[in-house]
Amino acid sequence: MSSIYSEIILDYYRYPRNKGILPHAQIHARDTNPLCGDVVEMQLEVDERNTVRDVRFNGQGCAISQASASMLTELVKGKTVDDVRKISKEDVLSLIGGQLTAVRLKCALLSLKVLKTGVYNYIGSTDATKDELSSL
Amino acid sequence: MLKQRWAAASSSTSLKATSPAAADTASYRKAKNRLPGLAVPKSTTPTTKPPLTFPGQLAQSTVRGYTTQKQATAYIHGKQSYDVDKIRHDFPILNRLINGKPLAYLDSAATTQKPREVIDELTRFYSEYNANVHRGVYKISEEATAAYEEARAKIARLINASSPNEIIFVRGTTEAINLVAQSWGRTNVGLGEGIILTEMEHHSNIVPWQLLAKQNGAHLKYVGLTDDGHLIKDDFRQHLESGEIKLVTMTHVSNVLGTINPIREYIREAHKEGCRVLVDAAQSVPHMPVDVQDMDCDFLAFSGHKMCGPTGIGVLYAKKPILEEMPPYHGGGEMIREVHLYESTWRDPPYRFEAGTTNIAGAIGLGEAIDYLSEIGLRNIQVHDQELTEYVHDMLGKVKGVKIYGPANPRAKAGVISFNLGDVHAHDMASLLDEDGIAVRSGHHCAQPLMERLGVSSTTRASVYVYNTEDEIDRLVESVERAGRVFKV
Numbered sequence: 001m002s003s004i005y006s007e008i009i010l011d012y013y014r015y016p017r018n019k020g021i022l023p024h025a026q027i028h029a030r031d032t033n034p035l036c037g038d039v040v041e042m043q044l045e046v047d048e049r050n051t052v053r054d055v056r057f058n059g060q061g062c063a064i065s066q067a068s069a070s071m072l073t074e075l076v077k078g079k080t081v082d083d084v085r086k087i088s089k090e091d092v093l094s095l096i097g098g099q100l101t102a103v104r105l106k107c108a109l110l111s112l113k114v115l116k117t118g119v120y121n122y123i124g125s126t127d128a129t130k131d132e133l134s135s136l
Numbered sequence: 137m138l139k140q141r142w143a144a145a146s147s148s149t150s151l152k153a154t155s156p157a158a159a160d161t162a163s164y165r166k167a168k169n170r171l172p173g174l175a176v177p178k179s180t181t182p183t184t185k186p187p188l189t190f191p192g193q194l195a196q197s198t199v200r201g202y203t204t205q206k207q208a209t210a211y212i213h214g215k216q217s218y219d220v221d222k223i224r225h226d227f228p229i230l231n232r233l234i235n236g237k238p239l240a241y242l243d244s245a246a247t248t249q250k251p252r253e254v255i256d257e258l259t260r261f262y263s264e265y266n267a268n269v270h271r272g273v274y275k276i277s278e279e280a281t282a283a284y285e286e287a288r289a290k291i292a293r294l295i296n297a298s299s300p301n302e303i304i305f306v307r308g309t310t311e312a313i314n315l316v317a318q319s320w321g322r323t324n325v326g327l328g329e330g331i332i333l334t335e336m337e338h339h340s341n342i343v344p345w346q347l348l349a350k351q352n353g354a355h356l357k358y359v360g361l362t363d364d365g366h367l368i369k370d371d372f373r374q375h376l377e378s379g380e381i382k383l384v385t386m387t388h389v390s391n392v393l394g395t396i397n398p399i400r401e402y403i404r405e406a407h408k409e410g411c412r413v414l415v416d417a418a419q420s421v422p423h424m425p426v427d428v429q430d431m432d433c434d435f436l437a438f439s440g441h442k443m444c445g446p447t448g449i450g451v452l453y454a455k456k457p458i459l460e461e462m463p464p465y466h467g468g469g470e471m472i473r474e475v476h477l478y479e480s481t482w483r484d485p486p487y488r489f490e491a492g493t494t495n496i497a498g499a500i501g502l503g504e505a506i507d508y509l510s511e512i513g514l515r516n517i518q519v520h521d522q523e524l525t526e527y528v529h530d531m532l533g534k535v536k537g538v539k540i541y542g543p544a545n546p547r548a549k550a551g552v553i554s555f556n557l558g559d560v561h562a563h564d565m566a567s568l569l570d571e572d573g574i575a576v577r578s579g580h581h582c583a584q585p586l587m588e589r590l591g592v593s594s595t596t597r598a599s600v601y602v603y604n605t606e607d608e609i610d611r612l613v614e615s616v617e618r619a620g621r622v623f624k625v
């Protein structure tokens with residue numbers, strides 16, 4: 001079987017893109033995965049047309065959680081907040097590739113959950129968004 | 137090499153006919169004969185007792201009905217030794233392939249696999265004598281009650297309790313500890329009084345005491361750990377001398393480090409100060425002979441599922457005079473003597489603490505598991521686990537970048553080995569091992585205070601039991617080396 005630890009995942013883990021702090025981020029959220037102790041923080045700076053001008057992630061944890069966070073930052077850069085909101089589980093999983101067990105799925109999707117939490121806080125959340133977040 | 141060490145170490149204790157196991161099994165068979173409905177022969181039950189072995193009698197010996205070529209090599213100097221190949225045959229799950237490779241199950245500290253005997257007994261209960269206990273006057277209820285109470289008696293014999301009435305069936309270690317906290321603790325640990333714990337406790341031996349401390353205004357004091365995972369005795373003495381301690385509660389064997397604590401010494405000192413002692417034996421009763429009278433603990437808790445039994449069944453042992461003074465934990469049927477509209481009176485222990493319909497099948501299954509383990513011999517299991525622990529230390533210790541936590545001397549440990557490789561996260565390690573069919577645990581192992589003490593967020597934990605082999609450890613080591621290559625450690 002092919003390993004989930006592809007060269008790409010390992011590369012993003014060893015050499016994370018967009019890792020760090022954005023002091024002027026308007027969108028900011030952080031969460032942990034209590035099972036593993038993974039921590040991911042997402043910060044987005046948006047311009048007046050609600051387009052993501054800059055983005056950083058920060059955190060610690062397993063390769064899957066950290067690499068997926070880093071990949072996600074590249075995906076959101078230049079998108080409108082509304083498009084960021086529409087990013088799906090499947091989008092993130094296809095970035096990662098490979099087959100994940102249920103427990104590791106939580107690691108993989110932590111950054112998406114954090115991103116969406118931040119975005120919904122920014123645009124105002126509804127009950128439907130809470131359901132969506134709890135399904136991640 | 138390893139086989140020889142096993143043989144040497146177990147030579148004086150492994151003769152079946154002289155082990156307590158034989159007595160246990162005999163009384164069990166008798167119990168079954170008392171219940172004609174139960175006397176169905178089981179495929180794996182040996183019809184004749186395995187013979188004592190003497191020099192020159194090597195290849196014909198059979199244990200548990202199996203004879204293999206390998207077994208002959210397991211007899212050394214005419215002494216019967218541990219035959220792991222035969223034991224493996226008893227566990228159907230070990231036939232599974234994971235990702236095309238045989239399952240190497242190295243997570244028995246979380247839960248053990250179940251031998252066919254136990255699985256079959258559960259089926260037999262549900263298909264032949266399923267009924268509620270202590271209630272029906274009809275035949276199968278009588279059979280179920282007898283089997284349930286026989287299981288209680290087997291547990292009492294296993295840990296050398298002075299009476300089966302000191303054995304309370306609970307869901308597991310967690311419930312046993314909560315029972316003591318809420319029943320004994322609420323009435324005995326008051327405002328300003330203290331409880332001593334250690335930094336190596338499982339959450340289930342921390343949180344119930346935090347709840348009690350909040351309810352009663354009591355406080356908690358922790359015994360610290362040395363860097364190599366031993367308790368700091370001076371901490372313990374200092375806490376004891378504060379004079380306000382009512383209870384000492386500590387694990388016998390650490391579920392993360394594997395450390396075997398010198399529990400008797402601690403109990404003796406605690407008793408000198410008039411404190412009660414609870415022992416979390418979740419990781420010791422499955423792995424070594426435990427004698428509660430010799431240990432002199434006041435309470436002892438363990439889980440059936442960690443010793444080849446079903447999930448959802450466990451044991452609280454407590455000394456009879458203490459139990460008699462304890463108020464009920466749960467109210468309901470089965471635990472009462474008389475119920476009136478505004479008050480009730482309680483039955484004597486153990487029934488006072490077994491409200492409602494309990495896990496009858498689980499208790500019977502646990503009884504069967506105890507027969508199984510006793511037949512192998514707890515002393516033999518201890519030696520086997522010990523030898524494998526040493527082997528893991530030897531082999532894993534050679535891998536570049538591996539750090540093993542806890543005592544440096546594997547002889548101070550019981551079957552549990554926690555490690556990390558360089559900066560590879562434990563979850564990544566466990567996923568990589570899973571790709572090779574190897575099941576280990578990763579994370580904080582329900583012991584976050586201990587993780588903090590070790591200064592890590594998680595570890596990978598391999599734990600061994602009766603069915604594990606040197607080959608599986610070799611596979612573990614190979615796979616850890618592969619992880620090192622993947623992550624370029």
Ligand SMILES: Cc1ncc(COP(=O)(O)O)c(C=O)c1O
Pocket residue numbers: 245246307308309310311338340341387389390391416418419439450582
């Ligand atoms: C030392 C120790 N104590 C307590 C427990 C809790 O046991 P259970 O989950 O069966 O109640 C465990 C098992 O996880 C353990 O290893």
